[in-house]
Amino acid sequence: MPKSVSDVLKNLDYLAGDFNQKAEAKAAGDKRVAAALEAAAQTIKDLQQQVNTLQLASLKQENVKGKDFTFLIDGSGSMGTGRGSSTPLKESLESATAFSKATEANVTVGLWGDSDTPVIVVNDANLKAVEKGLNCGTNFLPAAGYMQAAAAATKKAQHFVIFSDGDAFDQKASLEKLQQMLKASPKASVDFALLTNNNGSNMEKLAGVLQKEFPQQVGIYHVTAGGSLSETLKIIAAKRTQPAKAKKSSQPKVK
DSSP states (O other): OOOSHHHHHHHHHHHHHHHHHHHHHHTTTOHHHHHHHHHHHHHHHHHHHHHHHHHHTTSOHHHHTTOEEEEEEEOSGGGGSOSTTSOHHHHHHHHHHHHHHHSOSEEEEEEEBOSSSSOEEOOTTTHHHHTTOOSOOOBOHHHHHHHHHHHHTOSSOEEEEEEESSOOTTHHHHHHHHHHHHHHOTTOEEEEEEOOSOTTOHHHHHHHHHHHHOTTTEEEEEOOTTOOHHHHHHHHHHHHTOOOOOOOOOSOOOO
């Protein structure tokens, strides 16, 4: 019996993978059975997306409405492997797009990792194409520059969420760029969704240094296999859009 929404999503993931494997096995023999199995797998994936959306429904929409969120997803090859029928990359894309559809926030979804192009912006037209990733390394510095420029271009608070399985080839230079951004843009925030069981990765070290220096602006979240990214995004969004508490007056009451 599933104990949480995360368990439900994990079970659905493995069930979809089972249907896909059976479809591949039947493809050569009975195309009708293969088609039916593929349709069943797609139905399961649709249910997963609905669960993701429902998880985000409890967000206080009046707090999130009009706020700027940028989800930057590691597009390197390692993000395209593992996790049953899905991959960390697909799960990241699904949770980010579910957030966009379930809220009235201003959402940008992008892939990073290519040294030539800072961020590949994801939309409905190219979503399927980018599910396979960028076939690149993990160069984070161009994305850090993209974030710095975005934060400097507006007086509004910019909330960035970095999806990563831990690698970052240019850790030192990226750290310096993010430090510059957070100092110059005190309203900006950077939250790291780390999709790995391995502690001590380059990205985790980078995030740890930033969090120590900017504890109010930086957050670190570990999302291991079977964990719910949508639940993590809900926690991040609620934290970043929580209204400031009114300060109590120190003036004595007049009787």
